[in-house]
Amino acid sequence: MLQVAPAKPDYMIERKAREERRKMEEKLAKEEEKKDKELKQKIKxxxxxxQRRRVRRLPATLLLCSRVC
Structure with missing residues (x-):
């Protein structure tokens, strides 16, 4: 006699789907956080x-102003 495995109840299927969705959302959130961190570092x-360029150019600018004024 052939036995057939019972079908999973809907609540088990829904629970598994929720877990997979949560894992994907966490993964996407981590990737987004990583991109934000990299972007902030590049901006900094x-x-x-x-700032370094401004500091280097500042004395030359002051010299020009003093000559003109």
Missing amino acids: QTEEKL
């Missing part, structure tokens, strides 16, 4: 570069 580095 760019601001530091610009």
